[in-house]
Amino acid sequence: xxxxxPLNHARLPTIxxxxxxxxxxxxAVSRHLNRSVVLPAETASRIDSAVAALNxxxxxxxxxxSRGITQMIGVVTPDIAYPFFAMIASAAEEEASRFGYSVVIxxxxxxxxxxxxxLDKLAWRHVDGxxxxxxxxxxxTLGKRLERLQNVVLLDEDVAGTVAPKIFIxxxxxxxxxxxxxxxxxxxxxxxxxxxxxxxxxxxxxxGFRQAMAEAGLPVDEALVKxxxxxxxxxxxxxRQLFALAERPSAVFLASxxxxxxxxxxxxxxxxxxxxxxxxxxFDDLPFVRYLDPPLTTVRQPAExxxxxxxxxxxxTLRGLPVPDRPERxxxxxVVRGSVAGHGSHPSLR
Amino acid sequence: xxxxxPLNHARLPTIxxxxxxxxxxxxAVSRHLNRSVVLPAETASRIDSAVAALNxxxxxxxxxxSRGITQMIGVVTPDIAYPFFAMIASAAEEEASRFGYSVVIxxxxxxxxxxxxxLDKLAWRHVDGxxxxxxxxxxxTLGKRLERLQNVVLLDEDVAGTVAPKIFIxxxxxxxxxxxxxxxxxxxxxxxxxxxxxxxxxxxxxxGFRQAMAEAGLPVDEALVKxxxxxxxxxxxxxRQLFALAERPSAVFLASxxxxxxxxxxxxxxxxxxxxxxxxxxFDDLPFVRYLDPPLTTVRQPAExxxxxxxxxxxxTLRGLPVPDRPERxxxxxVVRGSVAGHGSHPSLR
DNA sequence: CAAAGCGAAAAAACCGGTTTACCAACCGTG
DNA sequence: CACGGTTGGTAAACCGGTTTTTTCGCTTTG
Numbered sequence: 152x153x154x155x156x157p158l159n160h161a162r163l164p165t166i167x168x169x170x171x172x173x174x175x176x177x178x179a180v181s182r183h184l185n186r187s188v189v190l191p192a193e194t195a196s197r198i199d200s201a202v203a204a205l206n207x208x209x210x211x212x213x214x215x216x217s218r219g220i221t222q223m224i225g226v227v228t229p230d231i232a233y234p235f236f237a238m239i240a241s242a243a244e245e246e247a248s249r250f251g252y253s254v255v256i257x258x259x260x261x262x263x264x265x266x267x268x269x270l271d272k273l274a275w276r277h278v279d280g281x282x283x284x285x286x287x288x289x290x291x292t293l294g295k296r297l298e299r300l301q302n303v304v305l306l307d308e309d310v311a312g313t314v315a316p317k318i319f320i321x322x323x324x325x326x327x328x329x330x331x332x333x334x335x336x337x338x339x340x341x342x343x344x345x346x347x348x349x350x351x352x353x354x355x356x357x358x359g360f361r362q363a364m365a366e367a368g369l370p371v372d373e374a375l376v377k378x379x380x381x382x383x384x385x386x387x388x389x390x391r392q393l394f395a396l397a398e399r400p401s402a403v404f405l406a407s408x409x410x411x412x413x414x415x416x417x418x419x420x421x422x423x424x425x426x427x428x429x430x431x432x433x434f435d436d437l438p439f440v441r442y443l444d445p446p447l448t449t450v451r452q453p454a455e456x457x458x459x460x461x462x463x464x465x466x467x468t469l470r471g472l473p474v475p476d477r478p479e480r481x482x483x484x485x486v487v488r489g490s491v492a493g494h495g496s497h498p499s500l501r
Numbered sequence: 502x503x504x505x506x507p508l509n510h511a512r513l514p515t516i517x518x519x520x521x522x523x524x525x526x527x528x529a530v531s532r533h534l535n536r537s538v539v540l541p542a543e544t545a546s547r548i549d550s551a552v553a554a555l556n557x558x559x560x561x562x563x564x565x566x567s568r569g570i571t572q573m574i575g576v577v578t579p580d581i582a583y584p585f586f587a588m589i590a591s592a593a594e595e596e597a598s599r600f601g602y603s604v605v606i607x608x609x610x611x612x613x614x615x616x617x618x619x620l621d622k623l624a625w626r627h628v629d630g631x632x633x634x635x636x637x638x639x640x641x642t643l644g645k646r647l648e649r650l651q652n653v654v655l656l657d658e659d660v661a662g663t664v665a666p667k668i669f670i671x672x673x674x675x676x677x678x679x680x681x682x683x684x685x686x687x688x689x690x691x692x693x694x695x696x697x698x699x700x701x702x703x704x705x706x707x708x709g710f711r712q713a714m715a716e717a718g719l720p721v722d723e724a725l726v727k728x729x730x731x732x733x734x735x736x737x738x739x740x741r742q743l744f745a746l747a748e749r750p751s752a753v754f755l756a757s758x759x760x761x762x763x764x765x766x767x768x769x770x771x772x773x774x775x776x777x778x779x780x781x782x783x784f785d786d787l788p789f790v791r792y793l794d795p796p797l798t799t800v801r802q803p804a805e806x807x808x809x810x811x812x813x814x815x816x817x818t819l820r821g822l823p824v825p826d827r828p829e830r831x832x833x834x835x836v837v838r839g840s841v842a843g844h845g846s847h848p849s850l851r
Numbered sequence: 852c853a854a855a856g857c858g859a860a861a862a863a864a865c866c867g868g869t870t871t872a873c874c875a876a877c878c879g880t881g
Numbered sequence: 882c883a884c885g886g887t888t889g890g891t892a893a894a895c896c897g898g899t900t901t902t903t904t905c906g907c908t909t910t911g
Contacts (some may be wrong), residue, residue: 275561
């Protein structure tokens with residue numbers, strides 16, 4: 152044998168075995184099984200019983216080689232262990248499997264080299280397409296590489312200057328809802344703690360924040376707007392900075408639940424009661440934030456729907472549908488729990 | 502062209518293109534690139550520059566077909582969105598990629614049919630091997646199917662009667678540590694809320710619980726041991742059952758953090774203060790339980806190490822190493838936070 | 852009655868690698 | 882000088898499918 156058991160494999164029946172058993176040619180079997188020809192009932196049933204008798208299944212590698220497609224897609228995220236990405240990946244896998252696709256994990260740790268590695272894997276046909284989630288500002292490297300690639304759908308975060316199917320959420324509305332809620336509860340001095348300046352979601356959520364402030368005739372104090380990262384560490388650090396101010400805010404809109412988590416922990420450490428002394432609104436609605444004390448009020452991103460939607464869009468792209476000219480926007484929703492208290496002389500003060 | 506752009510693919514250079522450019526045969530190129538022959542420097546450099554000039558990369562599907570291996574492994578879990586599994590999968594991906602393997606997601610939702618589907622995929626060579634995590638008791642179906650399969654490593658939970666590499670944690674020690682801790686804090690009337698009776702981890706954690714009780718000369722009250730499921734809903738329900746008892750426990754050892762989450766929420770709803778009125782110890786140490794109020798005291802499973810370890814073991818198996826005769830056991834560790842209070846007349850009462 | 856047409860299925864080429872088998876040239880040796 | 886061994890390759894088979902092209906036998910039809 153040519154390949155002396157690379158993985159102690161038993162020999163599986165091939166299409167030639169089936170053909171021999173049915174007394175026809177391999178081509179006849181192939182075309183019958185793919186319904187690309189209709190054979191007379193007698194021949195067809197001979198093939199069918201040979202398939203059944205041998206328990207034949209086409210070799211997937213041979214199929215992939217000859218068809219030139221893999222029936223696999225990659226989900227590129229900074230880290231699939233982060234619940235928001237995990238939920239997306241899980242939903243994506245479920246949807247993909249309904250269409251006969253497998254999903255491979257592509258963790259980038261937000262490193263551009265690893266992002267490029269996975270784009271390479273697409274270019275070299277390891278997968279048919281990619282669902283691409285990035286979390287950092289791009290200096291153009293990514294954009295340039297993406298330009299030459301098809302079959303990528305951008306999810307949740309944009310890469311500037313790229314033409315590709317894009318599925319985002321309504322970040323602006325998210326910022327608006329969160330901030331309006333704080334204002335309605337009587338807060339006047341609001342802070343905004345958010346991710347890295349320059350990335351789309353940060354800009355849009357901030358724009359929502361500003362619009363809500365403007366609607367209420369409130370000024371936006373630059374000292375209360377903290378750009379940094381989407382993670383817990385920055386949430387904690389931002390608390391320290393805000394807490395050190397002479398005029399502290401009474402409420403904070405945080406652009407991710409991770410930020411809120413970090414700030415909540417910092418509050419606890421500093422003995423600041425939430426929401427009595429400081430109100431918090433997060434963003435994402437991670438599955439466990441309802442169990443925090445207080446349960447976190449937050450803007451819900453439809454993670455599962457994002458994953459499903461991205462898969463559907465990707466498969467459509469693979470089937471040749473043109474790239475839509477504008478991003479698809481999924482709605483967000485404010486989930487009111489317990490991390491916002493009434494404040495000041497506002498009518499809704501409790 | 503035979504395949505009229507199944508995915509609008511540009512034609513990529515093949516080994517024959519390289520061979521032609523270098524003025525040698527495809528076989529020479531193949532053998533040179535795989536270092537299965539050493540060619541004279543002049544010929545070698547001609548091939549190398551042809552490779553560079555054409556930017557040649559071997560077609561992975563052709564490689565897979567001709568070698569009969571996929572360089573892919575599957576991670577089978579009930580749901581990759583559950584943080585414990587997500588952490589395992591993430592670490593597994595990282596380790597696998599270091600060895601040149603890709604990882605495909607296999608969500609089973611704990612349904613045996615889907616588990617069997619993924620075992621089928623292994624049998625039909627969609628992947629080289631499987632890391633298999635299940636969460637339910639097996640009636641023998643799974644065991645029988647696994648018997649005929651190689652290249653599966655069982656992770657975290659056993660499937661009875663299977664011979665395969667197995668990587669578990671020290672469940673018994675986990676139960677022991679958690680229970681001893683409660684006893685040391687002065688608790689005498691302890692409850693144990695756990696997953697489905699019959700699965701290995703449940704049995705072993707319960708055995709640890711009993712041993713700690715026996716060490717302290719304490720009786721195990723059957724009414725305080727609640728088998729059910731590993732999820733939040735059962736945690737909440739178990740609280741209701743325990744709370745309805747005439748003689749309530751002062752502390753509970755819960756066999757998962759999800760159970761603890763459910764019970765914590767139920768406590769809050771019932772106005773029972775944790776840990777003042779009821780002490781809780783969880784199991785898993787999910788990444789966010791430190792942010793709960795109170796921060797959860799729990800037994801830490803080394804999720805990342807489990808994932809890495811499973812990958813390494815699987816790759817060794819693929820390389821032909823024999824199946825170890827006993828499971829590998831990873832250590833657990835008690836993480837003391839704030840969900841256990843001192844109780845009664847014990848010296849450590851605060 | 853030759854030509855045309857058609858249905859059924861085989862043959863052969865192809866996807867893009869790897870590997871086996873073999874060959875030619877050259878060199879040293881008994 | 883015949884023989885054997887090494888060096889430096891090549892041709893062809895193979896992995897296991899799909900697809901194009903061809904063949905064969907059997908009606909129709911002008």
